[in-house]
Amino acid sequence: MDYAPTQHLGRRTDLFAALAVGRRWAFAFGTAFLALASTAAQSAGTIAGTDIINSAQATYDAPGGGTPVTIDSNMVTIKVDELLDVTVVSSDPGDVTVAPGWTGQVLTYQLTNSGNGSEAFTLSADTTKPGDEFDTSFEIAILDSNGNGVYDPGVDTIYTPGTNDPILAPDESITVFILSTIPASANDTERAEIELSAIAKTGTGTPGSIFAGQGDGGGDAVIGSSGARDAGSGFFAVQASDVTLVKSATIVDPYGGTEPVPGAVIVYQLVATTIGSSDLTNLAISDAIPADTTYKSESITLEGAPLSDALSDGDAGAFDSGAVTVALGTVPGGQTRTITFQVTID
Incomplete structure (x- = not known):
């Protein structure tokens, strides 16, 4: 007569334990997903290499009305991958007015690392875009070293691809100047398009493509929506x-x-x-x-x-x-x- 209640209590305890294990896993996965959905630290997203660490807890009343029991889940750690994204836009408010034969004419662009990890970018200029009315002669690309957004000869840095490719932190921008010569043959009202391109040095490709282990902090690098490359155009307009x-x-x-x-x-x-x-x-x-x-x-x-x-x-x-x-x-x-x-x- 005394043993039967003990057996019944054991079965109840086993049931509570089983429920606790199930709840433990449900809390662990559910809370981990919530954490992933709510950790945007900046416009580019959570910094690459950040560890998202999470555990869950389950509590229940102890049999017989004793102290409530708390059970911890295992820790779930997710390392945020690096997203490779970039934007390039013209900073000029409109066409830059020039005249035939002028040299050292400046177009201004803004390059922004819109990814979530530090990244270097290789730059190139295309002065022979189809559809415009004349082509300039490319002179040089300049990096705005003092950050004032204005080309300062002798102060700003000459850009050499592969030597001083700009390295930008997440959300960081840099101004780039393209200097060109206007041909003497250009006619009044004609326009020329100059395109500045930037590509991530880690790599480019189809959005979602992965470079395993090459992201900041030891994670993967994942191609973002830009394909890790972008281009922006500025225009010269001749007023002869x-x-x-x-x-x-x-x-x-x-x-x-x-x-x-x-x-x-x-x-x-x-x-x-x-x-x-x-x-x-x-x-x-x-x-x-x-x-x-x-x-x-x-x-x-x-x-x-x-x-x-x-x-x-x-x-x-x-x-x-x-x-x-x-x-x-x-x-x-x-x-x-x-x-x-x-x-x-x-």
């Missing part, structure tokens, strides 16, 4: 400006005719026409008075309006040292300015 100058003359002789005889007045007309899509700055026209003639004072006009001969009276015209000058200032492309002045044949 020039001016044509056409001179003509009409003659009024003292007898009411048009013969160039002594005493006849020559009216010279100068027509300046700007060409191209950009402004011409500090445009000035000058014309020396020819030999055997005498300048007729206060005869300069601009667009039909009279200008004075004085040098410093505030208007655009002047007569000095035997020459007529008219300062036109900044003139937009595609506009015309007409100047006249008179001389008398001696």
Whole structure:
């Protein structure tokens, strides 16, 4: 009679133990998955090589109302792999304006390690992209060594592939400058595309591909959505400006005719026409008075309006040292300015 209850209590204890083991494993796996889903330390994700360590516990009331029993699961350790990702974008707000024949023209890019481990990147520039209207000549790539985002000649570092490939921490960015020469044959309004590419030195490939054991901290390296390579494009746009100058003359002789005889007045007309899509700055026209003639004072006009001969009276015209000058200032492309002045044949 005394033994039967003891057997029954043993069966109850076995049942509790079995339930505890089942709950132990359920807690272990469930909590481990929750830990994986909630450990984003930065935009690139949890740092590669981080150990995610987790265990679970099960508690139950001891038989007979004693102290509750707590049972620990085994520890589950998961090492975070390195995700290889990169982004390259142009930092210029729009097309960079250039003119034919210019050298050392700068396009600016931002390279960002969007993976979760420290990674080196190899860079290359493509100046022969199809679909644009002219190709530049690649000069050099420069790394922004002082981090101010502006190209500083003699301060920033010349980039040599395989020698000083930038090594970036997760989420770290670096500015890269590409210097180019604009060909003299480039025409007004034409554009050129220059593409900067970056590839992870660990490797590239299809997203999800694995480089076993090559990740930071001893884990694997896994190709991210970018394929561990990216490219961004910047553009040059030509704004070529020039001016044509056409001179003509009409003659009024003292007898009411048009013969160039002594005493006849020559009216010279100068027509300046700007060409191209950009402004011409500090445009000035000058014309020396020819030999055997005498300048007729206060005869300069601009667009039909009279200008004075004085040098410093505030208007655009002047007569000095035997020459007529008219300062036109900044003139937009595609506009015309007409100047006249008179001389008398001696």
